Amino acid sequence: MSSGMVTAAYIVAAILFIFSLAGLSRHESSKRGNILGITGMAIALIATILGPDAHNIGWIIIAMVIGGVIGVRLANKVAMTEMPELVAILHSFVGLAAVLVGFNSFIAHEVFSDNIMENIHLTEIFLGIFIGAVTFTGSIVAYGKLCGKIASKPLMLPNRHKLNLLALLISFILLVIFVKTTTIGLQVFVLLMMTIIALAFGWHLVSSIGGADMPVVVSMLNSYSGWAAAAAGFMLSNDLLIVTGALVGSSGAILSYIMCKAMNRSFISVIAGGFGTDGILVDDEHSQGNYRETTADEVAELLKNSHSVIITPGYGMAVVQAQYPIHDITLKLREKGINVRFAIHPVAGRLPGHMNVLLAEAKVPYDIVLELDEINEDFASTDTVLVIGANDTVNPAAQDDPKSPIAGMPVLEVWKAKNVIVFKRSMNTGYAGVQNPLFFKENTQMLFGDAKVSVEAILRAL
Structure with missing residues (x-):
């Protein structure tokens, strides 16, 4: 392949990469964006291997095969x-x-x-x-x-x-x-x-x-x-x-x-560096008052009597793969005429868009998945909020405690809702190591245990 052909192939690949980024920016076109990116990379690899400057092609192909095998193995093995x-x-x-x-x-x-x-x-x-x-x-x-x-x-x-x-x-x-x-x-x-x-x-x-x-x-x-x-x-x-x-x-x-x-x-x-390190970390065992426990049956009854429900997912939902029964609960509640929406914090999970990907994987309608700035004002008029696996992103200390390590960080104001149900394994702190005053508020109830098991129990009760 001549250098001119290689250059032309590179231009096509670069354009495909740009279109890929554009496609990945929206949920509806993300699959097409992924395909465009793969196509662009394939063109780039072929042009490079067949180009006039390529040497020891056998070694290159061996390296590509090894890398491809590792990539396929990781794709099949690594969970979301x-x-x-x-x-x-x-x-x-x-x-x-x-x-x-x-x-x-x-x-x-x-x-x-x-x-x-x-x-x-x-x-x-x-x-x-x-x-x-x-x-x-x-x-x-x-x-x-x-x-x-x-x-x-x-x-x-x-x-x-x-x-x-x-x-x-x-x-x-x-x-x-x-x-x-x-x-x-x-x-x-x-x-x-x-x-x-x-x-x-x-x-x-x-x-x-x-x-x-x-x-x-x-x-x-x-x-x-x-x-x-x-x-x-x-x-x-x-x-x-x-x-x-x-x-x-x-x-x-x-x-x-x-x-x-x-x-x-x-x-x-x-x-x-040193980002998000100001303030004093609170000990895991530190308590700020008494908390109330609830059961799956009580939560199901509360949901039945609600007109509006907001679900706030976090990394804990991802760990136990609770997005699938959550999707089923969403369908049941919407069939009953209850307004169900999802509130996504920009840094929920462990990478940008983590919760959006998981909810899309579970086929949750994308039009009811809203970002922080789109839904934060609606909590005050919401009957019930389900906080599933989220902690730091719903912590009122970010607004109320100037000494907190997360002070100043915008959070989902779930505590303004009429009822808040928090799904947690224990009273331990979140990933930032900060205690959450939300757990001790009068309108908050704690549902302890595996979030997926709890959600499935609520689904059966509905």
């Missing part, structure tokens, strides 16, 4: 509840790939006769490895936090922001040395030193972020992985990789910014 962890670990692969491509580009590159072009190429290598290393360790930490292997509480090192600034300053000095020197040994040493600093920097950035803000971290790492891919594209002189990386990087950054605005957080604080 584990999707955030999968996304995080895939981001780490992108970062690691950028690091390896960077070192390979340095080892294999021929010195340019033009000094300016040589400096530009060395800068591309340095930045590509730096961004890739930060993405790699940051994503590994995010994966550990999401799957519970690393504590969700933020790492609070003394002078942590100064440490981050020092790491960036040293990296910049190393960049200048790397570009200016002509000694290969010194360049290798500088690259290795920078890589170690970048790995530590990425680890510290994400470790310093509180558990309640992990959805923002996932979208932020998505952006980092895009810029890492774009950097790899510059190193490989691959236009499509640059375009694709820029698309992913910019879309991830925009998503992070939108989510930060929805949470009343600073976008800069996400990039700098």
Whole structure:
């Protein structure tokens, strides 16, 4: 395949990727967007393999087969509840790939006769490895936090922001040395030193972020992985990789910014680390009063006598896969003429849009799934609210307690409803480690146990 054909194929693939992003932005067209993305990637792979610059095609095909087998296995094995962890670990692969491509580009590159072009190429290598290393360790930490292997509480090192600034300053000095020197040994040493600093920097950035803000971290790492891919594209002189990386990087950054605005957080604080760590964490056993328990039969009776019901799902619903019986309850209540809607917080779950995906999977009508700003004013006129697996996103402390780690974060004001039923396994705190005063309000009742079992019991009683 000629270079002209490859370029044409890359243009088609880039256009398909753009259409894919547009399709994925809406529930109705998400499947078509996914297909367009797959088609674009297939065209890009075929054009790259058959292009004039391709060598050792046998090794490339072997690598693709191995990667494809692993991908199919993961797709069949990983449950929807584990999707955030999968996304995080895939981001780490992108970062690691950028690091390896960077070192390979340095080892294999021929010195340019033009000094300016040589400096530009060395800068591309340095930045590509730096961004890739930060993405790699940051994503590994995010994966550990999401799957519970690393504590969700933020790492609070003394002078942590100064440490981050020092790491960036040293990296910049190393960049200048790397570009200016002509000694290969010194360049290798500088690259290795920078890589170690970048790995530590990425680890510290994400470790310093509180558990309640992990959805923002996932979208932020998505952006980092895009810029890492774009950097790899510059190193490989691959236009499509640059375009694709820029698309992913910019879309991830925009998503992070939108989510930060929805949470009343600073976008800069996400990039700098230490996001969502202000305030004092409350002990799990700390109590703020007495709570009332209820039963599935009582909840079913309450729902029958309600005119309007709002269901507020959270990560707990995802863990037990309760979205299916919730869908059945929704159908039954709507058949009785009861107005049923879903209230989705921007950071419910462990990645952006997590609850929307689960509800769509259970065939919940999308027109009754509303975002925080669309439904928050309706709680005051609602008879019953079912809080299923949500905690931090319905915590009134965000509004009432300025010392809370989640202070200032917009939350679903479920406590304004006439009746609130909270589905929980125990009285332990949520992912942010903050006690929830909602549990002790007069209009709140607790339904303890497995959320799916409880919802199925309510369904039978209906």
